[in-house]
Amino acid sequence: MLRKLSLKLLASTTVSMCFALAIPAKADQLIVDVVGIERLGGSMMVAVFNSAEGWEDSQGPIATAKDSVSGSTVRLIFPELPSGTYAVKLYHDENANGVLDTNMLGIPSEGYGFSNYKRTLGEPDFEESLFSLDGETTIEIKLN
Numbered sequence: 001m002l003r004k005l006s007l008k009l010l011a012s013t014t015v016s017m018c019f020a021l022a023i024p025a026k027a028d029q030l031i032v033d034v035v036g037i038e039r040l041g042g043s044m045m046v047a048v049f050n051s052a053e054g055w056e057d058s059q060g061p062i063a064t065a066k067d068s069v070s071g072s073t074v075r076l077i078f079p080e081l082p083s084g085t086y087a088v089k090l091y092h093d094e095n096a097n098g099v100l101d102t103n104m105l106g107i108p109s110e111g112y113g114f115s116n117y118k119r120t121l122g123e124p125d126f127e128e129s130l131f132s133l134d135g136e137t138t139i140e141i142k143l144n
Contacts, residue, residue: 036143042093045066065078092111113141
């Protein structure tokens with residue numbers, strides 16, 4: 001499930017960038033602050049979703065971003081999103097191989113996180129991860 005995220009996130013970055021150029025002039029800004037990073041290096045891979053269907057198979061992010069990890073926090077900015085409800089998935093691609101690495105049991109061995117994440121195990125569903133974007137909105141996601 002999380003592995004699908006890493007493959008689709010990388011593949012959809014170019015498509016999402018093109019989509020962002022086609023958004024109407026009235027747009028809001030989402031700021032994602034990732035905290036709790038323990039290992040430096042690699043990249044933070046972030047995907048923003050506006051539908052449960054896209055969330056479930058990680059094929060439908062409406063925006064993606066990638067930034068290098070050089071400190072205990074990373075800030076990613078999505079400047080051109082329309083007002084609405086969204087959910088965010090992310091992972092720390094520590095070894096820059098483009099996938100969320102897991103151990104033999106399928107448990108992630110690299111950091112990951114979700115908007116509004118309250119559990120310690122498992123991926124939340126779309127509704128659990130929703131937040132509202134209206135104007136400039138900042139969310140904080142703690143890396144697991």
